[in-house]
Amino acid sequence: MNPGDRVELTAVPDDYLRFALAAGETGTVEFTDSLGTVHVAWDNGVRVGIIAELAGCLRRIGGRWVTRQSGPDYFDPGGGR
Numbered sequence: 211m212n213p214g215d216r217v218e219l220t221a222v223p224d225d226y227l228r229f230a231l232a233a234g235e236t237g238t239v240e241f242t243d244s245l246g247t248v249h250v251a252w253d254n255g256v257r258v259g260i261i262a263e264l265a266g267c268l269r270r271i272g273g274r275w276v277t278r279q280s281g282p283d284y285f286d287p288g289g290g291r
Contacts, residue, residue: 211248215239216271219252219260223267229258236271 211217219235237252246262260268 211239211242211268211270213239213241217248217250218269218271219267220269221267223264226258226260226264229256230254231256231258 216236216238219231219233219237221233222231231252231254235252235254237250240249240251240257242248243259247259248262248268249257249259250268251257
């Protein structure tokens with residue numbers, strides 16, 4: 211994901227409940243680090259990164275999506291190419 215992309219949290223993994231995040235929260239991507247963690251400034255004021263293994267819990271708003279045969283839609287870091 212690119213800095214400035216708007217995202218929505220589609221599910222909240224148990225490990226992230228302590229950050230007061232809920233499904234449906236929206237935010238702006240600040241950056242994606244070398245490990246694939248997507249760092250987001252959430253609109254509720256929380257700043258927390260979503261690790262790569264859980265990035266399927268993020269839905270880019272207004273962007274192109276890849277649909278899995280099972281599981282939620284997700285953003286493909288390769289751009290869906």
